Amino acid sequence: MTKIKNLEELKQLRDQLLSKIDLREKGEFPEGRIQIKVAMSTCGIEAGAKAVLNSFIEELDKRSISAIVTQTDCLGYCKAEPTVEISLPDHEAIVFGFVDSKKVVEIIERYIIKNELVDGVITPAQYEVINNNGLGGRVNG
Amino acid sequence: MELIKVTIDNKVVEVEKGTTILGAAKKVNVDIPTLCHFKLHDMNIENKPGGCRICVVEVDGRKNLAPACATDCTEGMVIKSHSVRVINARKTVMELILSDHPFECLVCAKSGTCDLQSLAQQLGIRKIHFEGKKSSYRLDTSPSIIREMNKCIMCRRCEMMCNKVQTVGALSAINRGFDSVVSTAFEMNLKNSTCTYCGQCVSVCPTGALTEVDDTARIIRALADPSKTVIVQTAPAVRVALGEEFGMEPGTIVTGKMVAALRRIGFDQVFDTDFAADLTIMEEGSELLNRLGKHLAGDKTVKLPMLTSCCPAWVNFFEKQFPDMLDIPSTAKSPQQMFGAIAKTYLADKMGIKREDLVVVSVMPCLAKKYEAQRDEFKTNGNPDVDFSISTRELAHLIKQTIRDFDSLPDEDFDRPMGESTGAGVIFGTTGGVIEAAVRSAYELHTHKKLPRLNFEELRGLEGIREATIDFDGLPIKIGIAHGLGNARKLLEDIRAGRSHFHAIEIMSCPGGCIGGGGQPLHHGHSSIIKARQAAIYKEDAGKAIRKSHENPDIIKLYDEFLGTPLGEKSHHLLHTEYFNRKK
C-alpha cells in the first residue's frame, strides 16, 4: 500500500473510495435520490428482469448517474413483465412495463435525464398494490 | 523560592511553594495526626501513599477532605484541621482501621510504642461502631523477624523501606481490596525470601505487624541455669540509643549505666563488642593492605575494591542478590562473631570452662545479628559462637523487667580483657565509622608513620553515598561509603560493570549505619534522633584515650598470647569466614 502524501491525496482517495460504500449511503438516505426498483418475482425473472437490472446499473454507471437500483417483488402487473418502478426526486413514482435493455437506455436518456415522457408507462391508477411484500412497502411512496 | 500564604485554623502562615498542608501546619504548631505518612528528613526517605486518610483536613472550596500529608498548599488556601467534619471523618476512618485489627493490645509486643494505639488514644476512640470480617493471616516466624499480618494496616511503610530504600524486594503489596496486605512472594516464609533481616521494615512498622523475635526469655533462662556462665557483649550503637527507652534525650551516652544494669540482671561478665571491632580492624585492615599491595604489584587475581563485611544484613544481601561477587567483600567476620569465636576459645580457656558451658549473649542495634549468630559456619559441633543476640529494644525490656530505676544506676566499667576498646571501635556504630577506623590503623601499618590527624571529616555525614581520597603518604586511597542497601546496590552494580574506581568501600545496610539499625529504639520518623546518636558516637570516640585499634593493649596481648599475627593461621581459622550463594 502506498502512503498518502498529503491532504489532497487523502481527499482524492476518499472520493474514489466513496463508491465502495455508495450502496450503504444511498440506501440509508434514499430521499432526494433516483430510485429504480426492478420487479424480480418469478414472472419478472422469466421475462428477463435480471438483465434489465444489470443494464440499469451498467448504463447509469456509464453516465455517472447516482441512483439506487434495487430489486423488488412483483409489482402486480405480471403481464407487462419485466416491470420497473422509477421514482425521481419530487416526482410521483411511475412504472414501466415490458422493459428491455433498449428500453433501459431510453428511460435513462429521456425520462431520468431529460424528464421527458416515455412510452410504456403503466399509470398508477391501473393497478393496486396487491402484495405488500414489495420492497419499500408502498409503491406510491 | 516562591512564598505563599495559607490560613490554618485562622492562623496565617507563609510557606515555600511545594510545602504540604502538614508541613505548613507544623510551622504554626497545629498538630495534624498522621499514620501512614513517614519521613526521615535527612535521609531522603519518605512514605507518602496518602492511604490511611487519618490526616484529612477541610479545605475551603474543595468538595472532599484533603490528606494533609500529600496536599500541597496553594496561595490563599484556607484550612480547617479539626472541624466537626474532620474529626468525625478521622474517628470513623480510625474505627474502620481498628475494626480490622485484633484487640490484643495488652499482650502485643508493640504495646506502648505502637503508633496505632497512641493515635486511637489521641482521637479518643472508645467504641468501634463497625464489626465484620477481620483479616487473618498465618504467623510467619523467621530467625530475626516475626510477621503477624493480622495487625497490618497497609501503611506500606515496610514495603517502601524494603523496596525503595533497601532494594531488597522481599515485600510487596499483594491481592487487592480488603484482602490486600504486604507480603512476600507467594506468601512464602520470610526466611525463604530475599529478606536480609535488616529490620528496617520492623523499625518503621507503626503496629505490631512486624516485630523482632524476642529472645529475652531464653536469656533469663540461661542466667538462671547454675551450670552456665553467661557473658554479654554490647555493640557500639547500643550505648547511644538505649537511654531513649528510659525517656532520656536522644544522643545520651549511657555506657556506664548499661554495664551496671547488665551486671544487675545477672550476667557474669560484661564485655564490649568494641573490643571485637578493634580486632576486626586488625584483620580487615591487614587484608585490605595485603590485597592493595598485591594489586599494586600487578596481581590481577586480587580483586579491588575490598568491601567491608561486618554488617550481617549486607552479607545476606550480597549472598542472595550478588552471588557472582562473593570474592569481593573482606573475609573478616563481623565484630559480633569475632567476639564469639574468641570468647569460646581464648576466654573460655582463661576462665577454665568448656565452650558448651559458656553462654555468649550479644546486644545489638540489629535484627540480622540474630540470624548471623545462627549461621552454621559460626558453630563448633553445633554450639554457636554467639548463643543469643538481642536488640537494643529487647535489652530495654529486659532492664525494665528487672531494674526499677535505670536512671539512677551508677556508671560502671566493662570487664577485662574483652572490654577494653578504642575510639576506633566505637565509631563502628555509624556510617563511615568502620572505614575511618580502618584508615586510622591501615595508614600507620602501611606507612609506618604516625597519623597527622585522627578525625576524617570527609568520611563522616549522612549522605547515602560518599567518597573520599585519603593520602597514604603519597598513595591516594580511594574510599567509598554507602549506607542503605539501595545505595550499596548502586556501588555493587558499578563494580560489576567495571566502573568502580574505589580501593575500599564501607557498606552498612541501615540508613545511618548501626545507629539507625533495625533493633534500635523506634525513632518514629525523627531523623534528628539518628543525628543525635551519630554525634554521641563521635563524642564517645573523641573522649577515648586510645583511638586506634592497633594500639588497644588487650588486642596486642591477644595476638601475643593466642592469635599470633593478623591473617595468620589461627586468625584465619577463627576470625575469617566464607560466603555462600544463597540465591534462589
Next chain:
Amino acid sequence: MATTEIVLKEKQVQQIKDICKQFNNESGELINVLHKTQSLFGYLPSEVQVVIAQELNMSLAKVFGVVTFYSYFTMTPRGEHPIDVCMGTACYVRGAEKVLEEFKRQLKIEVGETTLDGKFSINSLRCVGACGLAPVVIVGDKTYGAVTSADVKNILKEYENK
C-alpha cells in the same frame, strides 16, 4: 498459595525468556509479559513467575503483587471447560446470580475454583457486552444466552462426556 508444584521444562523456560525478550526485558512491560505467558500456559504458576522476575530483573514479590492484583491473572489452571458467568448489571438484574449459584451447587466448587477432575472451572465476569442476551454464560468458546438456573443441568450435560 496452594498450587501444586510443577517443574518447568527447559523448553518452557526458554519460551518465557523469549516472551520477556520480545518486550526488551523491561520491567514496565510486566503486564504484557504476564498476558503472553498466561496465554501460553493457561495460568501463571509460581515457577513461571520466578523466571519472569529474573528476566525482567525485578523482585519476585512485585511480580506476585501484580499477578494477585489483576483478576485476569490466575495461578490455578482453569478447567477443561471453563465456565464464565456474566455478572454485569444487566445479567444480574435478569437473574445471573441464581444461575451462578446453580453452577456452584451442581459442580460443588466456588468461583475461581476447578473441579477435582479438572473438567470445569467457574468464573464470574463483569459484562461481556452481550446484554441483549442476558443472563449470559460462556463455556469455552460457546455463548449461552437467556440462561435460567433450570438450564444449568443441561448445559453441563453437553460437556460431561466430552
Next chain:
Amino acid sequence: MGNYKTEILICGGSGCKASQTVLTAKLLREVLEENNLSSEVQVVMTGCFGFCEKGPIVKIMPDNTFYVKVKPEDARELIEEHIIKGKKVNRLLYVDPKTKEIISDSKHMGFYKKQNRIALRNCGVIDPENIDEAIARNAYTALGKVLNEMTPEVAIDVMKKSGMRGRGGGGFPTGMKWDITSKSPAGQKYVVCNADEGDPGAFMDRSILEGDPHSVLEAMAICGYCIGADTGLIYIRAEYPLAIERLKIAIKQAREKGLLGNDILGKGFSFDVELKYGAGAFVCGEETALISSMEGLRGEPTFKPPFPSVEGYLGKPTNVNNVETFASIPEIFNKGAEWFASIGNEKSKGTKVFALAGKINNVGLIEVPMGTTLREVIYEIGGGIKDGKKFKAVQTGGPSGGCLTSKDLDTPIDYDNLIAAGSMMGSGGMIVLDEDDCMVSIAKFYLEFTVEESCGKCSPCRIGNKRLHEILEKICKGNGTLEDLEQLRNLSKVIKDTSLCGLGQTSPNPILSTLDNFYDEYLEHVHDKKCRAGVCKSLMKYVIEPDTCIGCTACVRVCPVDAISGEKKMSHLINQATCIKCGACYDKCKFNAILIK
C-alpha cells in the same frame, strides 16, 4: 470494487458474534456462491448496530432492509427470498410492539428515531477491518484539516468552543485538559486512550473500538498534534479480544497508508499508537491507576495533584481521554465546533452514548443528544419496561452512580442534572429496574462489585466498603436494625469524603441514592423482615397455591434438590426445609401457581 449491486451488512460486534454471526456470514456467502451471486452481492461484517435486543442484525443495502434476530439457519432463506426474488422475509423483520406494524427501515423504528449518532456514526456502517471504508466515510480528513489549517492553539480552541466534556464519567472539559497538557514543558508527552471499560453493563467503548477504530486513532493523532506528543497508547481491557484485534488491524492499515507514523500527510507531524493491556481491574479506569498499570505496576491510584497532564506516564505529561470522547472528536473538526455545540443543552454539548439494559424492551447501545429526557430514552427508544411490568428505577453511572426514579423521568440527561439528582453520568451504563428488583439488593450488588474492585490502598475504601457491604448483607438476611440504616448513611458519607480516588469517592452512591429514594424498602427489610420484590432469599419463600396448581409436575422435574412433592394431577407442595430458593420452579410454572411470599 464498487460493482456490487447489493450488500449484506451483518453485525460483527461481540454481542452478535456470540450469537454466531460469523457462521451466518459464512453461510450467506456460501449460498451466494451457490447461486453465482458472489460477484454481485457482498457480505460485510460491520461493527455493532446498537439494537442488541434484536441482534443479530442483518441489514441489506441499498434496499435498506433491517432484519433482526437472524440465525445461521436463516441464511439460505434471506438469499433465496430477498436477494434472488426480491421478496422480504417478513418473519425476520422488526415489528413495532405497539402498532404491530412491520418496519424495515431502521430510521423509522422507535429505537433509532431519537438517536443522533456521532461517536457511533460508523458503527454498523463500515467494515472496521477495512481502512478504505473508513476513509470513504471521511476518516483522517479532520486530522488533515488540523495539520494543514490549524496551529495547536487554534485546534485546542476549537475543542474548547465545542464544549466537549470527557465521556468517561467526570465530564472534565476536554479542550481544557488538552490545553493544560500542551502547556506542560515540552519534551516527551503521551496521549492515552482509556479503553479500560469496567462498568458492568456498559459496552460503548468496546463497540466503538470494534466498529470504528480509526476514529479513535485519528482523534488521538489530533490530540498528539495539539499537546505536542508523538506517542499514543491505548490502554485496553484484555477481556476485549475482538476490539484488540480490530485495533491492531486498524493501526497496521493506518501505518501502511502513512496516516500514522512519520511525517503524516506531509506536514512533518509524527505520531504512532501502541496498545497496552489491562488485566481486569475496574480501578484502572481511574487515570492515575491506569498509568500505574501501564507502567507494569499494581493499578493503584496516586494522589492528584500532580495530574497526569503534568506528571503522567513515566513521569511525563500525559493526556488521558476515553474512547467515546476520542470517537466524537473528528466530527467536531469536520463539521465545526459550532455544529457540535448546537447539539445538546446549556452545559453539556453534543451527544452521549448509553448502554441501555436491564428490564427494558430494547436493550442496546444508543446515542442521544445531551438533554434528552429519561422518559424519551426509556419509553421511546427503549420501548418501555419488559413484560409490561412497572418501572421502578433506572441506575446510571454504574457502581459510582445512583438510582433515578419516576420523579426524574422528565429530567434532561446531562452531567450536572444527573449529579443533582443523586447519580452521575459515568461511562453511560443505564440499567432499568422494575418492580421485581429489590433496591437493597441492587445496592448490595454494586457494593459487592466495589469491594471486589477496590485496590486496597486507602483505608476508607478498603475497609469501609467492606463494612457497608456487610451491613447490607445483614439487612438482606433480615438481621438489620434501624441503627444499621443510620450507620450506612454516616459511613457512606465519610467514605465519600475521605477516599483517595474516584472509586471510593463514589462507591457509596448506590447506597445513598437508594436510601434517599427507597427508604421504605430498607425499612421493610429491617422492620417487617420483608423483601417486597421477593429477591432476598432469607425474607421470602416459594409456595404453591393449591387451587391454581394442576399437578403437571413440571416444577418437580426442574427442582434441583427434590424439594417438591405431590401426586400427578394433584396439587404439589414445596418442602421449605429442603428448598434452596433457586427459583427454577417459579420460572418453570406456566400456571402462575408458584408464589413468592
